[in-house]
Amino acid sequence: MKKIDFDFKNRTAIVTGGAQGFGLDIAKRFLSSGAKVIIWDTDLKMTQKAIEVLNNPNLSTNIVDVSNFKEVEKCTNEVIKNSNIDILINNAGITGPTASLWEYDFEMWKKVVDINLMGTFNCCKTIIPNMIKNNYGRIVNVASVAGKDGNANASAYSAGKAGAIGLTKSLGKELADKNIAVNAVTPAGAKTRILDQMTKEHVQRMLSKVPRGRFLEVEEFTSLVCWLSSEENTFSTAAVFDISGGRSTY
Numbered sequence: 001m002k003k004i005d006f007d008f009k010n011r012t013a014i015v016t017g018g019a020q021g022f023g024l025d026i027a028k029r030f031l032s033s034g035a036k037v038i039i040w041d042t043d044l045k046m047t048q049k050a051i052e053v054l055n056n057p058n059l060s061t062n063i064v065d066v067s068n069f070k071e072v073e074k075c076t077n078e079v080i081k082n083s084n085i086d087i088l089i090n091n092a093g094i095t096g097p098t099a100s101l102w103e104y105d106f107e108m109w110k111k112v113v114d115i116n117l118m119g120t121f122n123c124c125k126t127i128i129p130n131m132i133k134n135n136y137g138r139i140v141n142v143a144s145v146a147g148k149d150g151n152a153n154a155s156a157y158s159a160g161k162a163g164a165i166g167l168t169k170s171l172g173k174e175l176a177d178k179n180i181a182v183n184a185v186t187p188a189g190a191k192t193r194i195l196d197q198m199t200k201e202h203v204q205r206m207l208s209k210v211p212r213g214r215f216l217e218v219e220e221f222t223s224l225v226c227w228l229s230s231e232e233n234t235f236s237t238a239a240v241f242d243i244s245g246g247r248s249t250y
C-alpha cells in the first residue's frame with residue numbers, strides 16, 4: 001500500500017490500547033511521522049514488546065487502566081507537566097464473551113461498557129482542558145461497526161461502542177467553536193488479538209456480512225485515523241467515519 005506522508009512533528013499523541021493491534025500500528029505511524037507518542041495500556045508484557053518493536057526515543061508508555069478515572073487523571077497530569085496533548089486516540093477496548101444478553105455475566109457486561117465507553121469518557125474528561133487551553137486537539141474514538149448495527153450475542157460491546165459514538169457526536173458539537181476535532185471510526189473485523197475473545201462462528205458471521213469479503217488490514221485503518229488526527233482535518237467533527245468494507249452504508 002502506498003502511504004501518504006503525514007506531518008506530526010511537534011505533536012504529542014496519547015494512544016490508548018497501543019501495546020498491540022490497531023493501537024500499535026497507529027503508534028508506529030505517528031512516530032515515523034515525527035510525533036511523540038505515549039501508549040497507555042494494561043498489558044505489561046505486550047507494552048514491553050511494543051517498546052522493543054517500536055524502538056524509538058519519542059515513545060513513552062504507562063501501564064494504566066482507562067476505565068479507572070484516578071489512574072487516567074494521574075497519567076494526564078504527568079504528561080501535561082512537560083507537554084501539551086495534541087492528539088488522543090481512544091482505542092483501548094475489549095469485546096467480552098460471546099453470549100446472549102440474558103445469559104451474560106453481570107460483572108462482565110459492566111466491565112465491557114466500562115472500558116469501551118467510560119474509558120473514552122475518562123480520557124476525554126482529563127485531557128480536553130489541556131486541548132482547550134491550547135486551542136488545538138484531534139480526538140479519534142475507536143468504536144466499531146457493532147456500535148452501529150448491533151451484533152447478536154455482543155450486547156455489551158455493541159452498547160459500549162454505540163455509547164462511544166453518541167459521546168463523539170455530543171462532544172464534537174461542544175468543541176466545534178475551537179480548533180478541536182472529535183470523530184469516531186467504525187471498523188469491521190481485522191485480524192488482531194481481540195478476535196480471540198469471540199467464538200470462531202461469531203467471527204465468521206461478522207466476516208460474511210462484509211461485501212469486500214475480507215478482513216480489514218491494520219494499516220488501512222491507521223490511514224483513516226492519521227488523516228482524522230492531522231492538522232489537515234480542519235472541518236470534520238462530531239462525525240462517524242465508516243471503515244467496514246461496505247457492511248454498514250449509513
Ligand SMILES: NC(=O)c1ccc[n+]([C@@H]2O[C@H](COP(=O)([O-])OP(=O)(O)OC[C@H]3O[C@@H](n4cnc5c(N)ncnc54)[C@H](O)[C@@H]3O)[C@@H](O)[C@H]2O)c1
Binds near residue numbers: 023064
Ligand atoms: N480488530 C477488530 O476486529 C476490531 C473491529 C472493530 C473495532 N475494534 C476496536 O479497535 C480497538 C483496538 O482493538 P484491537 O483489535 O487492536 O484489539 P487488541 O486486543 O489487539 O488491542 C487492544 C488493546 O487494548 C488494551 N486494553 C484493554 N483494556 C484496557 C484498559 N482497560 N485500559 C488500557 N488498555 C486496555 C489491551 O491490553 C490491548 O493491548 C478496540 O477498541 C476494539 O474494540 C476492533
